[in-house]
Amino acid sequence: MxxxxxxxxxxxxxxxxxxxxxxxxxxxxxASAQKPQQVIEKESKFICHHYAAVHRGIYSLSSKATAMVENVRQQVADFINAADAEEIVFVKGTTEGINLIANSYGYRFIKPGDNIIISQMEHHANIVPWHLLACQIRFDIRVLPIDNAGKLIFEQLDKLIDSRTRLLSFTHMSNVLGTVNPVKKIIAYARQCAEKKKAQLHIVLDGAQSIMHQMIDVQDLDCDFYVFSGHKLYGPTGIGVLYGKKILLNALPPWQGGGAIIDKVSMTLAEPSIINITYENAPWRFEAGTLNIVGIIGLGEALRYVNNIxxxxxxxxxxxxxxxxxxxxxxxxxxxxxxxxxxxxxxxxxxxxxxxxxxxxxxxxxxxxxxxxxxxxxxxxxxxxxxxxxxxxxxxxxxxxxxxxxxxxxxxxxxxxx
Known part of the structure; x- marks a missing residue:
């Protein structure tokens, strides 16, 4: 156009x-972008003509709503060039996405005495979840500093990364300064340092600010996780995306328990009772409870709006x-x-x-x-x-x-x- x-x-x-x-x-x-009429009307039309619970019914209305939600999942995957739609997890927003990683990846891969790295320019959403987790697991949080111009001194990673560094989690773009970090260069350098130090390092990118200003290609960036919120991308509040590499997501335990994440559940009545549970594969193992169905539909329309421009x-x-x-x-x-x-x-x-x-x-x-x-x-x-x-x-x-x-x-x- x-x-x-x-x-x-x-x-x-x-x-x-x-x-x-x-x-x-x-x-x-x-903080939150305004919403185009196209998004507003798409949500309204869905509520009036297509609304039903998803992933739970075989009747036509539910099947159609489920297909619409899964179509948006594929749409998101295409939007950020994920390798597979199953690498897309729907969350409330960036904050919940980072909390999910902390409480799933953190308990799976981070042990007492390990360390992670965040930066000095992070939003509290990329500080507090790690602090809460560190208080429980007893790992160290190291901080990548900035210079007076508000740019990351990423060369310091060579000093910060050691054999027990498990995670580097930092923002793609500062929500305060507007600094766009050279994330591809930083990720490549971090992986080089990790290989030299024999560290099993994974990388999280907070894309809350960058997603509305530039095209994102997660495969080209080579991040392990990427999170963003719909409401900063001209979409609804209460809906966001966590991208994770498929092999990594399937290695993680669920963060929240509930319906929709279950493959099988069995229990015995003997004392003590034994409960056995197996979980769905990703992304569904991370989507406990009823999704923000209307928000997902609105997010899809917001992505279409941005693509059209x-x-x-x-x-x-x-x-x-x-x-x-x-x-x-x-x-x-x-x-x-x-x-x-x-x-x-x-x-x-x-x-x-x-x-x-x-x-x-x-x-x-x-x-x-x-x-x-x-x-x-x-x-x-x-x-x-x-x-x-x-x-x-x-x-x-x-x-x-x-x-x-x-x-x-x-x-x-x-x-x-x-």
């Missing part, structure tokens, strides 16, 4: 809303927009920027010494929505020695006119606050 941001904006009904009488300028897509056009628009935003924002004299100029989709800043919350509140009065706070990345705030940052994030529907409005209002706030 021919790219037209004006036409694309018409697909997003929320963008026509007003806040305090001002047109909405939505610059918080890194094309990542090449999305990237070209966002790159031009980021260059424009960097240029225009630099005219606000007291703005302080964090991270490198080589950022994607996200700009972290503060207005002088004013607290981010104050700036965000002022902008809200003008209908401008940005994210303020520590962005679930307190180690990063500590690195830059600030309590909070303002975060401006761009999407396929963001315009240069919206950047102009942001700059105008920041200059106004600058005069008001002094």
């Amino acid at each position: 021919t790219f037209s941001v004006a036409s694309i904006r018409k697909d997003f009904p929320m963008l026509a809303e007003k806040i305090y009488g001002q047109p909405l300028v939505y610059l918080d897509s890194a 094309g990542y090449q056009q999305i990237s070209a628009h966002e790159t031009s927009l980021m260059q424009y935003a960097n240029q225009r924002l630099s005219t606000v004299k007291s703005l302080r920027f964090y991270g490198s100029d080589e950022r994607q989709g996200v700009i972290a800043l503060n207005l002088g010494d004013h607290h981010a919350y104050d700036v965000g509140s002022f902008l809200d009065n003008y209908g401008i929505a940005i994210r303020t706070g520590h962005h679930c990345a307190l180690p990063l705030m500590n690195f830059y020695q600030v309590p909070a940052m303002c975060r401006v994030s761009l999407a396929v529907y963001t315009t240069k006119e919206e950047i102009d409005i942001l700059v105008e209002k920041l200059q106004h706030i600058e005069k008001l606050l002094g």
Whole structure:
């Protein structure tokens, strides 16, 4: 399709809303992107005409709903170039995906005295699950540092990896700084270091931020796991994806117990009773209970929407927009920027010494929505020695006119606050 941001904006009904009488300028897509009408209508149509429990019924409605869900699984596999649809596990989102890995892979492969590596720029979702697990298993967590430009010093992996390193888990793109890590290069280097140190190393990529900005090829990246959330990719909340290499997924135990993950269950009435359970193969052994069926259908439509536009056009628009935003924002004299100029989709800043919350509140009065706070990345705030940052994030529907409005209002706030 021919790219037209004006036409694309018409697909997003929320963008026509007003806040305090001002047109909405939505610059918080890194937290959650707005939803196109196509996704909204697809979910509504499914609820009205196709809804039924999946994987549980032989009647036609259930069979059709099951086929639709499994079609989306294949669609996701194609979208990220997984080798097999059975490498795609549906989860609530990135956070649940990482928790699943921690509580399945962690108990299977990590032993007391082992270690894993995460980075200094991680979201709490890629810190807390490992900390909770380490408190139980008693393994070490090592931290890959960043430099002043907000880039990973990945050469430090040669010092951090030893024979007892089991996992490297890090973000593809910083949710705060917009830094896009050279993940293919880092993964290749990590595997080289692991081979030299005779470490059985697996690699997790947090793709929550990168998935909306660039095409992902998990086979080319050679990661063992990749996780992302649907709601950051113009899809619904409450649905996400965990990709894992098939041979690895089938070696892991279920994380949650319940229906749909079972192959066989038997029990004896003798004392003590004996219960024997065998589980389905992946991905179904990780999908206990009733899936977010409607969310899966919405996710499929979101992927179709992105494919119809094309990542090449999305990237070209966002790159031009980021260059424009960097240029225009630099005219606000007291703005302080964090991270490198080589950022994607996200700009972290503060207005002088004013607290981010104050700036965000002022902008809200003008209908401008940005994210303020520590962005679930307190180690990063500590690195830059600030309590909070303002975060401006761009999407396929963001315009240069919206950047102009942001700059105008920041200059106004600058005069008001002094």
